[in-house]
Structures are given as C-alpha cells and as structure tokens.
Amino acid sequence: MRPISYSRADAVADAVAAVAADPTSDFLAGGTTEVDLLRQNVLLPRRLVDINDLPLAQIEDRPDGGLYIGALARMSEVAEAPSVRERFPMVAEALELGASAQLRHMASMGGNMMQRVRCGYFRDAASPCNKRDPGSGCAALDGFNRGHAVLGVGEHCIATHPSDVAVPLMALDARIHTEGPHGRRVYAIDDFFLLPGATPHLEHPLEHGELVVGIEVPGTPMARTSRYLKVRDRESYEFALASVAAAVTLHDGVIADVRLALGGVATKPWRARHAEDVLRGAPAGTGTFRRAAGAEFASARTTPLNAFKVELAQRTMVRILETLTGTGTPSGTETDAAPDTDTHTDPGREGQP
Amino acid sequence: MSAPHVPSRAPAAAVLPERGPEPVKITLSVNGDEHTFDAEPRVSLLDALRERLSMTGAKKGCDQGTCGACTVWVDGRRVLACLTLAIACEGHEVTTIEGLAQGDELHAVQSAFIEQDAFQCGYCTPGQIMSAVALLKEGHDGDDAEIAEWMSGNICRCAAYPHIRAAIRTVRDRSRDPSHGQT
Ligand SMILES: Cc1cc2nc3c(=O)[nH]c(=O)nc-3n(C[C@H](O)[C@H](O)[C@H](O)COP(=O)(O)OP(=O)(O)OC[C@H]3O[C@@H](n4cnc5c(N)ncnc54)[C@H](O)[C@@H]3O)c2cc1C
Ligand code: SF4
Ligand code: FES
Ligand code: FES
Numbered sequence: 296m297r298p299i300s301y302s303r304a305d306a307v308a309d310a311v312a313a314v315a316a317d318p319t320s321d322f323l324a325g326g327t328t329e330v331d332l333l334r335q336n337v338l339l340p341r342r343l344v345d346i347n348d349l350p351l352a353q354i355e356d357r358p359d360g361g362l363y364i365g366a367l368a369r370m371s372e373v374a375e376a377p378s379v380r381e382r383f384p385m386v387a388e389a390l391e392l393g394a395s396a397q398l399r400h401m402a403s404m405g406g407n408m409m410q411r412v413r414c415g416y417f418r419d420a421a422s423p424c425n426k427r428d429p430g431s432g433c434a435a436l437d438g439f440n441r442g443h444a445v446l447g448v449g450e451h452c453i454a455t456h457p458s459d460v461a462v463p464l465m466a467l468d469a470r471i472h473t474e475g476p477h478g479r480r481v482y483a484i485d486d487f488f489l490l491p492g493a494t495p496h497l498e499h500p501l502e503h504g505e506l507v508v509g510i511e512v513p514g515t516p517m518a519r520t521s522r523y524l525k526v527r528d529r530e531s532y533e534f535a536l537a538s539v540a541a542a543v544t545l546h547d548g549v550i551a552d553v554r555l556a557l558g559g560v561a562t563k564p565w566r567a568r569h570a571e572d573v574l575r576g577a578p579a580g581t582g583t584f585r586r587a588a589g590a591e592f593a594s595a596r597t598t599p600l601n602a603f604k605v606e607l608a609q610r611t612m613v614r615i616l617e618t619l620t621g622t623g624t625p626s627g628t629e630t631d632a633a634p635d636t637d638t639h640t641d642p643g644r645e646g647q648p
Numbered sequence: 649m650s651a652p653h654v655p656s657r658a659p660a661a662a663v664l665p666e667r668g669p670e671p672v673k674i675t676l677s678v679n680g681d682e683h684t685f686d687a688e689p690r691v692s693l694l695d696a697l698r699e700r701l702s703m704t705g706a707k708k709g710c711d712q713g714t715c716g717a718c719t720v721w722v723d724g725r726r727v728l729a730c731l732t733l734a735i736a737c738e739g740h741e742v743t744t745i746e747g748l749a750q751g752d753e754l755h756a757v758q759s760a761f762i763e764q765d766a767f768q769c770g771y772c773t774p775g776q777i778m779s780a781v782a783l784l785k786e787g788h789d790g791d792d793a794e795i796a797e798w799m800s801g802n803i804c805r806c807a808a809y810p811h812i813r814a815a816i817r818t819v820r821d822r823s824r825d826p827s828h829g830q831t
C-alpha cells in the first residue's frame with residue numbers, strides 16, 4: 296500500500312472542489328472498497344477526501360410514496376428503516392443478504408453504487424486487466440471465470456457487477472443524484488451503470504470529483520410485496536452467483552405488471568426487460584415464467600466455467616415468480632426438467648456444477 | 649426539505665487542509681481513554697491498535713474484510729478495523745475487546761464463551777465476542793438460524809460455530825430470565 300494523505304470535508308462543495316481539482320484524489324466513504332483496493336495496489340490515489348462528515352445520511356419519504364436515500368446512509372440503516380421494509384422489501388432483503396453485519400454498518404449507499412468488481416484478476420495488480428489498466432487485455436477471458444458474467448459481456452471485460460442492492464434499485468427505476476464541478480445532476484439508474492464495451496475502465500458517466508449525494512426511489516405500490524432471491528456458493532457472506540429482484544401484480548390470474556432485475560450474472564445490474572415483455576399480459580404460471588426467463592437469456596454468452604449460471608439464473612427467476620404469484624409447485628417437488636428455452640449456449644457446456 | 653430539486657448555488661469552496669503522507673499526530677479515544685501517537689494516514693485502525701497502542705486483542709486474519717477477526721466497535725457499532733483508517737476514527741469512540749470486562753469481572757459473553765467451550769485456537773475469538781455482544785444488542789438473537797446469519801461475518805477456522813451459538817443463546821436466555829441457568 297502506497298502512502299496517502301488525508302483530508303476531511305464537512306461541506307459537499309468542499310469535498311467536490313477538492314477532488315475535482317486533483318486527479319489523484321479519491322472520496323472515502325465506508326472504505327470497504329477503497330481501503331481494500333488501496334492495500335492491493337489496485338487503486339493508487341495520492342490523497343483521500345473523507346466524506347463521512349457530510350450531511351448526506353438521510354432516509355426521507357417523498358410525497359409520491361417513494362424515498363430519498365442520502366449517499367452516506369449505511370446499508371444497515373437503510374435495511375432497518377421501516378419505510379424501506381414496508382414499501383420496498385426487496386431493497387431491505389438485498390441489503391441484508393449482502394456482505395456481513397460489520398461491513399453493512401460501514402458501507403454507504405453511495406459507495407455501494409460505486410463499488411468495484413470482484414474479478415480476481417482486477418484485484419491482482421500483476422494480471423492483465425482492461426478495467427484496471429486499459430489496453431492490457433483481459434486475463435479472465437481464458438482464466439478462472441466461474442463467477443463472471445454471461446449478460447452484457449464483450450471482448451474486453453466479463454466481470455460481474457457485484458452489488459446486490461443495485462438490483463432492486465434497477466427494478467424500481469431509481470435515480471442517482473450527484474453534485475459535481477458542473478452542479479447537480481440526476482441520472483436514471485440504467486444510465487448510471489455503463490456496459491464495459493470497448494472501455495471497461497469507464498463504469499459510470501460521472502466526471503472526476505462528481506459526488507453521489509443521494510438515491511431517489513420513485514413510489515411504486517407493487518413493490519410492497521416484492522422479493523429478492525439470492526443464490527450463492529455458501530449460505531451467507533458471499534456474492535451472488537445469480538440473484539433476482541421481482542415485483543408482480545396479478546389481475547384474474549394474468550400478470551398486469553411486473554418488475555424484474557438480475558444480479559450476479561451481468562456486467563451491470565441488469566433490468567430483465569425481455570422477460571418483463573413476455574410476462575406482461577400473460578397468464579401467471581410456471582410455463583410462462585420459463586418462457587420469460589429463456590427470453591432474457593437468449594443473448595447469454597458463456598464460458599465453459601460459467602455456463603451453469605444460465606440455467607441457475609433462469610430457475611431463480613422462475614422460483615421467485617412462482618413464490619410471488621403463489622403458482623408454483625411446492626419447493627422440492629419440482630422436476631429437473633430444463634426450462635423450455637433455446638439459449639445460444641453450447642449445449643455440451645451446460646449443467647456444470 | 650432535502651436538497652434533491654434545489655439547484656445548487658455552489659458556494660465558494662474552502663481549500664481543505666491536507667495531512668500526511670508522512671506520519672501525523674493522531675488522537676483516538678479507545679475504551680474511554682485518549683491516546684495520541686504518530687502514524688501515517690494510510691495506517692489502518694487495526695494496525696494502530698496493535699502496533700502503536702499495544703492492544704493486540706483485535707486480530708489480523710485476512711486484512712481484506714473477509715474474516716471478522718478484527719471486529720471492533722466504532723461509536724458502538726461493530727465494524728472491521730482492517731478496512732477502517734485510524735485517522736478517520738478521530739472524533740469517534742473506539743471499543744475493543746480490551747474494553748469489555750469491568751476490571752476483573754468478565755463480560756457475560758466472555759464468561760459464556762468459556763463456559764460453553766466456544767473456542768479452540770482462540771484466534772477468531774475476540775472478533776467473535778465483539779460481534780456477539782453487538783448482535784445481542786441489535787436483537788438478532790431470535791433463533792439459531794438468525795444468530796448464524798448475523799454472525800456470518802466472523803469466520804472460525806476451528807469451526808467452533810455450534811459452541812459460539814450456544815454461548816450467545818446462554819446470554820440471551822439469561823437476560824430474558826435472570827433466574828434461568830444462573831449458577
Ligand atoms: C468481504 C466483502 C464482502 C462484500 N459482500 C457484498 C455483497 O454480498 N453484496 C454487495 O452488494 N456488496 C458487498 N460488498 C461490497 C460493499 O457493499 C461495498 O464495498 C460498499 O458498499 C462500498 O461502500 P463504502 O461506503 O465502503 O465505499 P468506499 O469504499 O468508501 O468507496 C467506494 C468507491 O466509491 C467512491 N465513493 C464513495 N462514496 C462516493 C460518493 N458518495 N460519490 C462518489 N464516489 C464515491 C470511492 O472513492 C471509492 O472509489 C462486500 C465487500 C467486502 C469487503
Ligand atoms: S473481466 Fe474485466 S475486470 Fe476481470 S480481468 Fe477482464 S477486464 Fe479485468
Ligand atoms: S482482518 Fe479484518 S476482516 Fe479479516
Ligand atoms: S477458535 Fe480457532 S479460529 Fe475460531
């Protein structure tokens with residue numbers, strides 16, 4: 296870890312000005328990404344500007360039934376807030392299924408939106424990585440990529456976006472508020488996360504020194520019964536192999552409206568629009584859910600090690616939709632029949648452990 | 649009213665004083681006592697406690713947030729000292745395992761760990777205990793599944809988990825019914 300210097304800001308304008316004026320300064324919030332990656336020599340700032348004293352920790356109700364969550368509200372505080380638990384249970388669930396109790400007390404919501412990928416080659420300063428060192432190549436393409444993404448991938452980077460809570464926020468069409476050297480901006484969450492494309496080192500449309508100040512969650516009555524389902528290698532304290540945030544409303548057994556987003560399988564928090572299109576107006580039932588899941592993964596691109604995620608994620612989607620609509624077979628009795636899909640993956644590679 | 653729709657008038661920004669990268673004077677309040685020492689801003693709270701203040705209770709397992717051996721409290725909340733910078737704790741109250749006992753009298757959770765045989769090598773134990781006391785305060789002690797989930801940030805290489813849960817249950821049950829299990 297290289298030496299750094301340290302400043303503490305108590306006003307937003309000071310923090311923004313300090314970082315904007317110096318390409319070698321970074322913001323420090325909970326430090327659970329920043330300090331970790333400093334120690335791995337992956338991030339190399341000269342100075343940290345501590346933003347923890349800024350007055351950005353509010354969790355407020357909006358008149359439309361929505362919320363405004365300050366960037367410095369901690370994951371644990373947001374998960375505990377009655378307004379979040381009652382009106383947006385999938386947000387509370389995604390938070391409580393992430394990291395550990397200690398990390399959730401430290402990690403801020405703004406930092407969570409800005410967290411970096413967990414790709415082992417990104418974290419190893421000696422490996423080629425286009426995200427860390429643009430143009431150096433991607434060691435994961437032919438490396439150990441079992442945890443890597445199958446949606447939104449390209450030739451230059453296949454790292455999975457690691458955030459859990461960004462997944463329900465994607466389903467809710469949240470908006471990210473920032474304050475930067477050019478004033479205040481508001482981004483639709485889908486625009487806030489960039490696909491890697493040819494520039495995987497660019498993850499957000501932000502300028503250097505642009506500070507996330509808050510997250511606006513629009514009022515969404517259907518979210519009251521929403522759920523977040525996360526599948527991982529161990530029961531707790533682990534990132535997702537596949538996760539799904541979902542909210543559904545039914546009218547006479549027909550899906551009137553649906554929100555669906557995926558984690559653990561894509562290079563950004565992934566709104567499952569193809570699946571939503573299949574579901575809207577269709578009768579609720581396992582067959583419909585399987586078709587929807589198949590549609591979402593039609594464009595999946597896999598490697599021999601991560602091809603299992605296509606099947607796993609589809610089953611996760613089907614399971615959560617069955618649970619929410621009360622239509623599924625009781626858990627445990629479901630057969631092993633594959634979803635009736637024709638994903639463009641090499642059939643010989645499917646069914647990996 | 650929150651700021652969201654108020655256009656910012658960008659008041660003139662103050663230039664922030666900068667400390668480091670060379671060692672600077674850092675003052676920390678740990679277990680109620682103030683300590684001042686020289687350290688570089690990059691020094692973690694864990695290294696400051698262990699190397700500068702000779703409080704070696706908090707352990708370094710992974711130094712990257714994945715094991716919980718370094719668990720301490722900052723302002724009463726359990727956090728990881730390895731991913732916390734010491735300098736960022738100025739103005740906050742740090743509590744370590746050394747601050748848990750009252751003189752010679754162990755904290756109830758410490759006693760329960762001994763009673764229930766909740767450790768083998770003991771390396772993870774200070775972190776487990778700091779986490780366990782916080783868990784009981786947070787109220788995540790309903791049943792074994794809940795305890796396991798809310799203790800999942802503390803890894804035990806010796807897999808003493810069932811005994812750790814038993815120790816937590818013991819303290820929970822005694823606090824619910826003071827006459828219960830008291831010998
Ligand atoms: C062991 C471990 C397990 C984890 N497991 C999970 C998990 O299961 N699910 C999950 O979702 N996450 C998980 N995380 C990630 C964790 O949630 C993030 O590290 C955390 O949310 C980052 O927030 P922070 O406040 O600590 O940010 P920091 O580390 O302080 O900052 C992160 C980055 O964002 C920048 N930044 C911080 N705040 C702002 C702001 N307001 N505006 C602009 N830039 C900013 C910083 O400069 C830095 O580059 C895990 C982390 C660890 C270490
Ligand atoms: S997958 Fe992305 S983050 Fe990982 S090595 Fe390749 S370019 Fe780097
Ligand atoms: S040493 Fe801090 S979590 Fe392992
Ligand atoms: S007692 Fe040995 S690591 Fe937990």
